[in-house]
Amino acid sequence: MGPRYAVICNPAAAGGRGRKRLPLAVAELRRLGVEHRVVETRDIEHAREEARAAVTAGETVVAIGGDGLLRPIAAELRSTDSALAIVPGGRGNDLARVLGIPTDTVAATRVAVRGREWLMDMATVDGAPFLGIASFGFDSDANRIANDVRLIRGNVVYLYAALRALIAWRVARFTLTIDGEHHGVSGFSAGVANSRAYGGGMFVAPHAELDDGVLEVIALSEIPKLRFLFGLMPKIFKGGHLDEPYVHAWRGSAIEVAADRAFTIYADGDPIGELPARIEVVPRCLRVIVPG
Numbered sequence: 001m002g003p004r005y006a007v008i009c010n011p012a013a014a015g016g017r018g019r020k021r022l023p024l025a026v027a028e029l030r031r032l033g034v035e036h037r038v039v040e041t042r043d044i045e046h047a048r049e050e051a052r053a054a055v056t057a058g059e060t061v062v063a064i065g066g067d068g069l070l071r072p073i074a075a076e077l078r079s080t081d082s083a084l085a086i087v088p089g090g091r092g093n094d095l096a097r098v099l100g101i102p103t104d105t106v107a108a109t110r111v112a113v114r115g116r117e118w119l120m121d122m123a124t125v126d127g128a129p130f131l132g133i134a135s136f137g138f139d140s141d142a143n144r145i146a147n148d149v150r151l152i153r154g155n156v157v158y159l160y161a162a163l164r165a166l167i168a169w170r171v172a173r174f175t176l177t178i179d180g181e182h183h184g185v186s187g188f189s190a191g192v193a194n195s196r197a198y199g200g201g202m203f204v205a206p207h208a209e210l211d212d213g214v215l216e217v218i219a220l221s222e223i224p225k226l227r228f229l230f231g232l233m234p235k236i237f238k239g240g241h242l243d244e245p246y247v248h249a250w251r252g253s254a255i256e257v258a259a260d261r262a263f264t265i266y267a268d269g270d271p272i273g274e275l276p277a278r279i280e281v282v283p284r285c286l287r288v289i290v291p292g
Contacts, residue, residue: 005029005036005112006054008047008073010065010089018065018089021105025064025087028109036062044072051076058082060289062112066090067132067268074286075129078122083287085112091157092200092269095131098210099290116292119284120210123194126277130267131286133198133205134279137172137189137259138220141165142199143266158199166229171222173260178217178252185248187221188228192255192279196239206239207249213283217250255279 007026011019022038029036037059041047051073054061063073064087077084087108088096102108122129135143146161174190176183191198193205193216205216223232223246235241242249257265258276265273 003034004057004059005034005062005085006050006057006059007036007038007062007064008050008054008069009038009040009063010047010069011040013065013069013090018069021064021087021089024105025062025109028106029062029113032110032113034113041065041069044068048072048076055080055082060085060112062087062109064089067092067095068270070095071130071268071270074122074131077287078129078282078285081287083117083289085115085289087112090269092198094197094199094201095195095268097201098195098197099288101291111291112289114292115289117287118211118290120286120288121194121213121284122282122286123192123215123279124282125265125267125273125279128272129282130194130272132195132268133191133193134265134267134272135189135191135198135204136257136263136265136275137174137187138165138169139189139191140263140266141169143269143271144264147269158202162233163229166225169225172263174219175256175258176217176219176250177256178250179254181250181252183219183248183250185219185221187219187246188223190217190219190257192217192257194281202236203239204236204241205249206242211284213281214251214253215255215279215281217252217255219248221246221248253281 009022062085086096142161142165174185193208196208208216
C-alpha cells in the first residue's frame with residue numbers, strides 16, 4: 001500500500017477558488033490511484049485539527065488554498081514525518097511560486113504524488129510559526145486593507161491596498177537588532193524574510209533561501225511617495241530594488257524588532273503578532289513536496 005493523503009481545502013480561499021479546484025484535484029488523485037480523504041475547512045483551528053490528525057495517521061497533507069491555509073497546517077507538520085504538498089488556490093500563492101509548484105491544479109496534484117520530499121526552514125514571531133515574510137509598518141496598513149477587501153479579486157487587491165495605505169502613510173522609526181547588532185531606520189516598512197516573495201509576487205527578498213538557516217532583513221527608509229509608487233514598487237516585483245539607496249538589507253538568525261508606534265506584524269497574509277517582537281529561524285523543520 002502506498003502513502004495516504006489528507007486533502008485539506010479552504011473553500012473560501014480567493015473568493016471560492018479553493019472550492020472550484022477541489023474536484024479537479026480529487027479526480028487526479030483518483031486517476032493516479034492513491035488513497036486519500038477530503039476535508040473542507042471551517043476555519044484556521046479546524047485546519048490545525050485536521051493537520052494534527054494527518055500527522056497521527058502518517059498522511060501527507062495536500063493543501064488546496066493560499067498561504068493563509070499553509071501556515072497553520074505547516075505549524076502542525078513541522079518536525080514530524082508528515083509532508084506538505086501544495087495545490088495553489090489562494091490570492092497570492094507566494095510559497096508555491098517560490099517552490100516552483102505549477103499553478104495548474106492537475107499539474108500541482110501530480111507533483112503532490114510524484115514530486116520529491118525536501119526539507120525547508122520556517123520562522124517564528126514570538127513563537128508563532130510562519131513560512132514566508134513577516135513584515136510591519138506600511139505593510140501592516142496595506143495587509144489590513146487587503147484582508148478587508150471583498151469586491152476585488154486576484155493579485156490586483158495588493159496594488160489597491162498599497163495605494164490606499166500610501167495616501168494616509170506617515171513615516172515611522174524602526175529598530176532592528178540582528179544577532180545582537182542594532183540598526184535604526186526611519187521610513188516605510190521592514191520585513192524579516194524566510195522566503196523571497198509576498199504580496200502576490202513581490203520579490204522583496206530575492207536572495208532569501210528556504211533551506212539556509214538564515215533570515216533576510218529588508219527595510220525601506222524614507223522615500224517620496226511618488227518615487228515609492230512609480231519607481232520602487234515596479235522594481236520589487238522583479239527583485240531589482242536592492243540597489244536603491246532607500247533599501248537596506250541584512251542577514252541573521254535572531255531578530256528583535258520594534259517601532260516608535262504600534263504595528264501589527266503580518267506573515268503569510270495574516271496578522272501573527274504585535275511589535276515589539278522577536279523573530280527567529282527554525283532550520284529545515286518542514287517536509288514539503290516539490291517538483292522532481
